[in-house]
Amino acid sequence: xxxxxxxxxxxxxxxxxxxxxxxxxxxxxxxxxxxxxxxxxxxxxxxxxxxxxxxxxxxxxxxxxxxxxxxxxxxxxxxxxxxxxxxxxxxxxxxxxxxxxxxxxxxxxxxxxxxxxxxxxxxxxxxxxxxxxxxxxxxxxxxxxxxxxxxxxxxxxxxxxxxxxxxxxxxxxxxxxxxxxx
Numbered sequence: 001x002x003x004x005x006x007x008x009x010x011x012x013x014x015x016x017x018x019x020x021x022x023x024x025x026x027x028x029x030x031x032x033x034x035x036x037x038x039x040x041x042x043x044x045x046x047x048x049x050x051x052x053x054x055x056x057x058x059x060x061x062x063x064x065x066x067x068x069x070x071x072x073x074x075x076x077x078x079x080x081x082x083x084x085x086x087x088x089x090x091x092x093x094x095x096x097x098x099x100x101x102x103x104x105x106x107x108x109x110x111x112x113x114x115x116x117x118x119x120x121x122x123x124x125x126x127x128x129x130x131x132x133x134x135x136x137x138x139x140x141x142x143x144x145x146x147x148x149x150x151x152x153x154x155x156x157x158x159x160x161x162x163x164x165x166x167x168x169x170x171x172x173x174x175x176x177x178x179x180x181x182x
Contacts (some may be wrong), residue, residue, distance in 0.1 A: 003109035004085035010117050011078045016042075017123045017130075018074045031180050034157075036127040040119050042066040043181075045077040047089055048112050055097035056104050058084065081108070114141060118178060121171075132154040132171070139170035142177055 001009075018041065026038045035043075038158040045066060064078030084090055085105055093106035102110070119138065124131040145152060152158055159179020164172050174181050 002085075003105035003113070006039070006081070006109050007081060007085050007113045008117075010113050010120070011082065013134075014073060014116055014120045014123070015078060017120055017127070018071055019127050021070070021123070021127045025127045028126050031122045035122075035126075037123060038066055038070045040123045040126065041074050044112075044116060044119060045073055048077075048081065048108070051097070051112070052084075052104075052108075053093075055095040056093050057105070058093065058104070060084075066177075074081045079165060081112075084108075117141070118174075121175060133174075135170045138174040141172040142170060145174075 021037060028038045029035070030037055030040050032039070032043075045063070049060045054061060060077070060080045063080075064066070064072035065075045084109065090105050091103065093104035095102050095104045117133065118141075121131055123129070123135055147162075158177075162176040162179060162181055164182075166174040175182050
């Protein structure tokens with residue numbers, strides 16, 4: 001699947017959760033310590049622009065405030081990312097920064113779209129929505145992340161691994177790997 005299609009699919013699932021947040025639930029606690037539901041959106045719309053600017057010289061326009069309009073902030077941001085990935089010129093761009101140099105579309109897919117996929121669960125959990133993630137993608141992500149356990153954990157981006165039963169499903173194992181308690 002192309003990076004553009006991967007983002008389109010993952011973003012649609014996240015957008016469904018964003019648009020499905022019940023009234024009054026944006027300030028409910030999220031599974032990430034110290035975050036509320038709107039902070040999940042804030043994290044996503046704030047870190048990728050800095051990543052793109054510093055590593056590829058790509059600037060995204062600022063959209064609505066997450067504090068005032070988390071739905072509008074997500075929709076505005078996601079449209080820009082999708083347009084960037086759909087643009088054939090993006091294939092010629094590279095990202096250079098931690099952890100190295102990559103084609104820009106691959107860097108977005110590997111680092112951002114994967115993060116978006118995981119945070120879909122966080123937003124769903126925080127706001128009482130469907131927490132189901134694609135089981136095949138969960139299994140593939142876990143298989144790809146496990147060999148990097150020590151490096152990922154030392155980055156500070158993941159909590160301590162949570163123990164789960166050997167026969168747990170792929171989603172439960174992936175979430176436990178990144179430190180979420182299901």
